[in-house]
Structure formats: C-alpha cells, structure tokens
Amino acid sequence: MSVDAIILGTAILVALATAPLGVFLVLRRLGLMADAISHAVLPGIVLAFWLTGGSYSTLPNLLGAAFVGLLTVTLVELLAKTGRVRGDTAIGLVFPALFSFGVLAVSLYYQNVHLDLDAVLYGEIAYTPFNDFIVGDRNVGPASLWILGALALVNFAFVGLLYKELKVSTFDASLAASLGFAPALLHYLLMALVSMTTVGAFEAVGAILVIAFLIVPAATAYLLTRRLSRMLLLTVLVGAVACVVGYAAAIFVDASISGAIATVLGLQFALAALLSPHGGVLTTLVRRRAGWQAKSRPEKRAGLH
Amino acid sequence: MIDVLTDYTLRNVTLGAALLGVVGGVLGSFAVLRRQSLIGDALAHAALPGIVLAFLATGAKAALPLLLGAGVAGWLGSLAVIAILRVTRLKEDAALGVVLSGFFGFGIALLTFVQHSGRPNQAGLDAFLFGQAATIVASDVTTFAVLGGLALGIVALLYKEFKLLSFDSDFAASLGLPTGVLGALLTSLTVLAVMIGLQTVGVVLMAAMLVAPAAAARQWTDSLSKMLLLAGAFGGASGFFGAAISATRDGLPTGPLVILVATGIALASLLFAPLRGVVPSLRREKRARARVRSEVTS
Numbered sequence: 001m002s003v004d005a006i007i008l009g010t011a012i013l014v015a016l017a018t019a020p021l022g023v024f025l026v027l028r029r030l031g032l033m034a035d036a037i038s039h040a041v042l043p044g045i046v047l048a049f050w051l052t053g054g055s056y057s058t059l060p061n062l063l064g065a066a067f068v069g070l071l072t073v074t075l076v077e078l079l080a081k082t083g084r085v086r087g088d089t090a091i092g093l094v095f096p097a098l099f100s101f102g103v104l105a106v107s108l109y110y111q112n113v114h115l116d117l118d119a120v121l122y123g124e125i126a127y128t129p130f131n132d133f134i135v136g137d138r139n140v141g142p143a144s145l146w147i148l149g150a151l152a153l154v155n156f157a158f159v160g161l162l163y164k165e166l167k168v169s170t171f172d173a174s175l176a177a178s179l180g181f182a183p184a185l186l187h188y189l190l191m192a193l194v195s196m197t198t199v200g201a202f203e204a205v206g207a208i209l210v211i212a213f214l215i216v217p218a219a220t221a222y223l224l225t226r227r228l229s230r231m232l233l234l235t236v237l238v239g240a241v242a243c244v245v246g247y248a249a250a251i252f253v254d255a256s257i258s259g260a261i262a263t264v265l266g267l268q269f270a271l272a273a274l275l276s277p278h279g280g281v282l283t284t285l286v287r288r289r290a291g292w293q294a295k296s297r298p299e300k301r302a303g304l305h
Numbered sequence: 306m307i308d309v310l311t312d313y314t315l316r317n318v319t320l321g322a323a324l325l326g327v328v329g330g331v332l333g334s335f336a337v338l339r340r341q342s343l344i345g346d347a348l349a350h351a352a353l354p355g356i357v358l359a360f361l362a363t364g365a366k367a368a369l370p371l372l373l374g375a376g377v378a379g380w381l382g383s384l385a386v387i388a389i390l391r392v393t394r395l396k397e398d399a400a401l402g403v404v405l406s407g408f409f410g411f412g413i414a415l416l417t418f419v420q421h422s423g424r425p426n427q428a429g430l431d432a433f434l435f436g437q438a439a440t441i442v443a444s445d446v447t448t449f450a451v452l453g454g455l456a457l458g459i460v461a462l463l464y465k466e467f468k469l470l471s472f473d474s475d476f477a478a479s480l481g482l483p484t485g486v487l488g489a490l491l492t493s494l495t496v497l498a499v500m501i502g503l504q505t506v507g508v509v510l511m512a513a514m515l516v517a518p519a520a521a522a523r524q525w526t527d528s529l530s531k532m533l534l535l536a537g538a539f540g541g542a543s544g545f546f547g548a549a550i551s552a553t554r555d556g557l558p559t560g561p562l563v564i565l566v567a568t569g570i571a572l573a574s575l576l577f578a579p580l581r582g583v584v585p586s587l588r589r590e591k592r593a594r595a596r597v598r599s600e601v602t603s
Contacts, residue, residue, distance in 0.1 A: 031398030032343055035405065039509065082583055084575050085520050088342040088397075092516030097568040099509060100561030103435065107558050209413070212406035219399045256417035262410020269403050273393055281392050 006142050008247050011261060013148035014201045014213055015239030020159035021194050022218035023232050027170050032088060034214045036076065036095035037069045037191065038198050042102035044068030045199065049110065062196050069195020070188065072098060144204050151200045155193055159232070162186065167228060205258040212262035213239060216269055223272045223280070238268055314439065315552050321441040321449055322544030322563050325501045325514060328453040330540025331460060331533050332498045333515030334522060335491055338471040338529075340397075344383070344492060346512035347401040348499045351382025353412025353508060356433055357419055366430070368445050372452075372500045375433075379496040382408050387489065409508075436507030438548060438559035449501045456497040459490070460533075467491060468529050505544075506560035517567035518543065524578035539574075543567035 025034050048064030072094055079090035159166060169176035169183040176183045198210045205213065221234035246261030253260075274282045329345075336344050355378025356371050363370045382404050389400040416430060432440065460467065469477040470487050478484045495515065502511045522535035547563030576583050 026395075026399050029396050029398050031402035033398075035343070035346065035402060079575070082575065084524060084581055084583065086337075086340060086342070088340060089337050089516055089520050092342040092346065092512045093520060093568060093571055096510050096513030096517075096564050100513075100564040100568075103558055103561045104565075107556050206413075209406065209410055211402060212410050215399060215402035216406055219395055219403050222395060222399070223393055250414070253414075253418055254421045255414040259410045259412070259414030259417060262406055263414050266403065266407025266410065269407065273389065279392075279394070 004247075006145065007257065008243060010142070010144040010148060010204050011243035011247060011257070012240050013145065013152055014204055014210075015217065015243055016236060017148050017152035017155050017197050017201065018210070018213040019217060019235040019239055020155045020232065021190065021197060022214045023221070023228070023235050024159075024166055024170060024190060025194070025214055026218040026222055027228075031215045031219075032091050033073065033076070033191070034194055035211050036072050036091045037195050038211045038214070039095045040068050040072040040098040040102075041065045041195065041198050041202060043098050043105065044195070045202075046102050046105045046110070050105075061199050065199035066192050066195045068098065069198070070192055072195075073188065073191045147200045148204065151197050155197060158189065158193060166190075205261070209258045209262050212265050216262075216265040217242070220265075220269045220272045223269075223276045223278065226278060238265070242268060312552075313443075315548075317441045317443055317446050318438045318552070318559060319545050319548040320446050321501075322438060322505050322548040322559065323541045324446070324449045324453050324544070325498070325505045326518065326540030326542070326544030326563070326567070327537040328456055328498045328501055328540075329514035330518035330522065330536035330538070331457060332491075332495050333517075333519040333540070334529075334533050334536045335460075335467060335471055336495060336515055337519040337523065339488075339491075341492075342516050343401055343512055344386070345495055345499060345515035347386060347405040348379040348382055348492075348496055349502065349508045349511035350405040350412075351385075351408035352376070352379040352496075352499060352503060353409055353433065354378050354415050355381075355412075356503070357412060357415040357430065360430060361415075361419065364424075368504070369448060371433075372448065372503070375503055376496050376500045378408065378412075379499050380493055383489070383492045383496060387492070432507075433503050434508050435558065436503065436505050436510070436560040438505050438551070441504060445504065452497050452501055456494045459494060463487070463490075464530075471529070506563055510560050510564050513564045513567055514540065514543075517564070517571040521567075521571040521574035521578075524574040524581040526580060539570050540567065543570060 022034075025031055044065035044067060045061055047068065048060040051064070052060045075094045076087070076090045079085055079093060080087045085093070165176065165181045165186060168179065169181055169186055173183050176186075194214065198214075201210045201213065217235045217239040218231070220238045221231045224234055225231050242261050242264040246264040247257055249255075249264065250257040250260035272280070274280050277283055333342075333345065336342055352375035355374035355376070357374075358378070359370045359374025360366060362374075385404045385408075386397075386400045389395055389403065390397065393400075395403075419430065466477070466482055466487055469480070469482065470484055470491070474484050474488075477487075498515065499511055502514050506514055518536040518540035519532075521539045522532045525535055526532050543566040544563055547566040548559050550566070551557040551559040551562045574582065577585065579585050
C-alpha cells in the first residue's frame with residue numbers, strides 16, 4: 001500500500017468511525033460533552049501509561065480513555081444534579097481540571113518519554129504508515145487502519161443494532177423510558193464509544209481535532225436534511241470529501257493534514273449554512289425575492305402600481 | 306512566598322496570572338449567568354489562527370501584535386457563533402463546536418505551515434497552546450493591565466445594562482435597550498480576557514478561568530455586584546497562588562496549577578458556601594425535618 005493510500009485511508013476511517021456518533025451527539029445537543037471528553041482523554045492516556053508501567057500499546061489506552069471519558073460524563077452529571085451549576089458550567093469545571101492533571105502528570109513524570117503533548121493534541125497522521133501492527137511475528141499492515149476500522153465497525157454496529165432505541169430516546173426521552181429502552185444506559189454507551197473513538201483517532205488526528213470530526217460533519221448534514229437516515233449518510237459523505245480535499249490541500253501547501261481537513265470541514269459547514277435548500281441564508285434570500293416578484297406580478301398586470 | 310514579591314520573573318508571572326484571574330472572574334460571571342459558560346473555550350481556540358497570521362504579517366514574536374491578531378480572530382469567532390445561532394437551527398453546543406474546531410484546525414494548519422517553512426524565529430509559537438507564563442515580562446503585565454482595565458471599565462460603565470441583559474433580556478429589549486449589540490459587546494470583552502489568558506494558561510485551559518471563579522462566587526451570594534467582586538477575588542487568588550505554587554519546584558507548569566486552584570475554590574464553594582453550598586443546605590433540611598417531626602409528635 002502506498003503511503004498516500006494509508007494516510008487517506010486512515011483519515012476516511014476516522015470520518016467513518018465518528019459519523020454515527022456525531023449524528024447523535026449533535027441531535028442530543030451533546031457537542032460540548034464531546035469537547036470535554038476529547039480533552040479529558042489526555043489524563044486517560046497518562047493513567048494507562050502509568051498502570052502499564054510505561055508501555056505504549058493501544059488496548060490499555062482505549063480502556064483508560066473510556067474510563068476517564070465516563071468519569072467526565074459522570075462528574076458533569078453529578079455537578080449538574082446538585083442544582084448549583086448548570087450543565088454547561090459543569091462541563092467547563094470538569095474538563096479543564098482533568099486536562100490540568102494530565103498536563104501536570106506529563107510534565108512531572110513523563111517529561112522525556114514519548115507522551116508528547118503536541119502529538120496528543122493535534123496528532124500527526126503523516127506518521128501512521130510507519131506504525132505497523134504486529135500479530136505474533138507477522139506484520140499485518142498499519143495499526144491505524146486496523147484500530148480505526150474496528151472502531152468504525154463497532155460504532156456502526158451500535159447504531160445499526162440500536163437504531164430504533166437511539167432514535168426514540170433522542171427525540172422523545174420520556175417515551176423511550178416508558179417503552180423500557182433504558183435511555184441512561186444508551187447515553188453512557190454512546191459516551192463510552194465517543195471516548196474510545198477519540199483515543200483511537202488521536203494518534204491520527206489528535207485529540208482536539210477529533211471534535212472537528214465528531215461535530216462538524218454531523219452539524220453540516222443537519223443543515224442539509226431533516227431525515228435521520230439521510231443525515232447519517234450525508235455525515236459520512238461530508239467527512240470523506242473533507243478528507244480527500246484537505247489531504248490534497250495539506251500536501252500542496254505543506255501543512256498539518258488534520259488541520260487542513262478540519263479547515264475544509266469548517267468551509268463545508270459555511271457553504272451548507274449559506275446554500276442549504278432547508279433555510280440556507282442565500283437560498284432563503286433568493287426564495288424571498290422570487291416570492292415578492294410572484295406577488296407583485298398580478299398587480300403589475302392589473303396596472304395597480 | 307516572599308520571592309513572589311522580590312524576584313523579577315516571579316513577580317511578573319504572579320501579577321499576570323492574578324490580573325487574568327480578576328478579569329476572567331468578572332467577565333466569566335456574565336458568561337455563566339447568560340448560559341454561555343463555554344464561550345471562552347471557543348474564543349480561545351478560535352484565536353489561534355490570528356496569532357499565526359499576526360506572526361506571518363509582522364515576522365516577529367512581539368507580544369502586542371500577536372495578542373491583537375488573537376483578539377481579532379477570537380472576535381470573528383464570536384461573531385461566527387452568533388451568526389450560526391441566528392441563521393441555522395443548530396443550538397449553542399454545535400455552534401461552539403463548529404467554530405472551535407474549524408478555527409482551531411485552520412490555526413493548526415497555519416502553524417504547521419509556518420513551522421515547515423523554516424522561517425527564522427518561529428519556534429515557540431505553539432507555546433500559546435498551553436500558555437507559557439514564564440515568558441511574561443514587565444511590559445506584558447502592563448499590556449494585560451491596560452486590556453483588563455479597559456474590560457473592567459466598560460463593565461462598570463454599562464453595569465446596569467449588562468445586568469438587565471443577563472437576567473431578563475426580553476425585559477431589557479422592551480425598555481428599548483439594544484440587546485443584540487450589548488450581548489456582542491459583552492462577548493467582545495470576553496475576547497479581551499482571552500487575550501490576557503493565552504500567554505498565561507493557554508488556549509486549552511482558558512475555559513476554566515472564566516467558569517470556575519464565577520461558579521464559585523455564585524454559591525456565596527444572590528447579588529450580582531457581590532458576585533462580580535467575589536469572582537474577581539477568587540480568580541485573582543487562583544492566579545496568584547497557582548503561579549506561586551508552580552514556582553516552588555522546577556517543571557511545574559503554571560497554567561494547570563492556576564486552573565486546579567480555581568477548581569478547588571469552586572468545589573469548596575459548591576460544597577460549603579453558607580448560601581447555596583450542598584452541605585449547609587442538607588444540614589438546614591435536616592434541621593427543618595427534625596422541627597416538623599417534633600411539632601407533629603408533641
């Protein structure tokens with residue numbers, strides 16, 4: 001496999017893995033929770049690093065992140081439940097504190113090891129082809145493709161198997177509860193998957209740019225359609241297009257690939273906000289003008305102006 | 306602790322952090338009351354491309370142009386959030402998420418472009434991600450003081466208007482106040498706080514400097530003026546003690562410690578503040594229950 005194909009494949013797999021989660025994050029208004037989790041991943045990685053005695057392998061990382069991700073969600077909900085602060089304030093209290101612990105631990109104990117803060121934050125997808133996955137003593141190809149492929153499968157299976165339950169609990173939580181769908185369990189499952197996907201993707205795109213993949217394609221798709229199934233499809237499409245265009249742009253100007261992809265995602269969102277058939281700014285303007293003309297025409301014909 | 310007042314570097318770092326805390330606390334109070342706690346997070350991330358563009362334009366790492374670049378980009382980011390909320394059906398969380406990641410991604414792309422271009426003097430631009438309090442010099446503190454004084458001065462001048470806007474914006478509008486302009490102004494002042502915070506705590510941790518002191522102050526009082534004063538005091542204390550603790554040992558980063566002190570104050574207030582703290586109100590509840598029980602049984 002060529003280096004280009006591996007990098008692009010990794011990026012598209014990130015888009016695929018995050019799409020089913022992003023759709024429900026946007027619909028459930030949990031975008032900021034995703035922001036919080038993507039930051040809180042850092043102490044999770046540090047914790048895994050410490051527990052495994054300094055090894056740098058994928059499974060402990062995923063578990064550590066899932067743990068700290070769930071801890072973040074639990075702490076936020078605990079704080080909000082006291083009724084003393086609102087949900088957004090609780091998020092703003094929890095994730096900087098956890099992130100601070102992470103930075104502190106790294107600078108106190110892991111100053112000289114591979115836990116490079118920059119890599120955690122904005123990743124370096126260009127290195128993914130050089131990190132191979134070894135099973136026994138056979139080299140089965142780039143680890144990033146395996147990890148993200150597996151995460152994409154798990155996430156699509158989650159949404160596919162629990163589609164009805166997720167749909168009902170997203171649009172009508174009390175109906176879902178009365179039908180016995182356990183919305184709280186669904187919520188925590190979703191958050192655990194968000195945490196694990198964030199870590200799986202962090203080597204490729206960095207923890208903070210994961211939030212670009214989690215939120216922006218789904219938000220763009222939300223502007224373009226009013227149907228859940230179509231939104232899911234569009235989210236995948238928007239993410240994949242951004243990967244191809246962003247990758248090409250990054251090579252062209254020699255800049256960070258994940259940064260370029262996030263930039264393209266932002267531009268796509270702006271385009272959708274302007275041109276969407278459902279309430280895009282320009283579309284509405286054009287339609288309104290056409291409406292005025294249609295209204296004024298009969299009057300003109302009758303010579304009333 | 307005495308060193309804090311005599312050592313040149315330390316004095317600047319603690320003064321800078323304390324100033325950030327005071328300004329962040331006051332403006333954060335409005336953000337928290339207006340349910341926009343995480344606007345600071347989005348603005349701080351959105352400031353990154355401005356820093357890099359300012360560096361590209363001036364070719365130097367002078368503090369003032371970089372801060373101005375950051376301010377302009379952060380301000381544009383805040384306008385983008387307001388525009389998304391106005392023209393789409395998306396809610397705050399998605400609007401903040403889109404602006405945060407779009408601007409920040411663009412900033413990272415620019416930053417790496419500059420780093421790869423081999424331009425002289427570019428190293429250390431990424432210090433803004435986590436802040437680098439140790440680089441604060443006396444002239445920076447003066448800049449911070451001017452920016453902070455400007456922000457606090459405007460808050461003092463428009464106190465009544467901002468108060469109305471935060472508690473009942475419909476009523477404010479019915480009085481003929483330009484609520485849209487006032488809201489945008491308040492957000493722009495938050496951009497000033499972010500500009501002070503970038504060098505001290507960095508992009509990633511800026512959110513807490515606005516949220517934690519305000520959330521702490523809210524537990525002690527129901528009056529806005531007292532809340533602003535308390536939030537400023539809590540923020541200032543977090544900045545001062547966080548910076549002082551980080552000076553006690555090598556390799557202790559200032560930003561995270563300032564944040565942890567602020568979070569500690571917030572947690573203590575949530576638990577023990579006499580007015581709204583969890584423990585005092587549980588105790589009040591218990592006492593009331595005992596009184597009712599004794600009245601019923603006697």
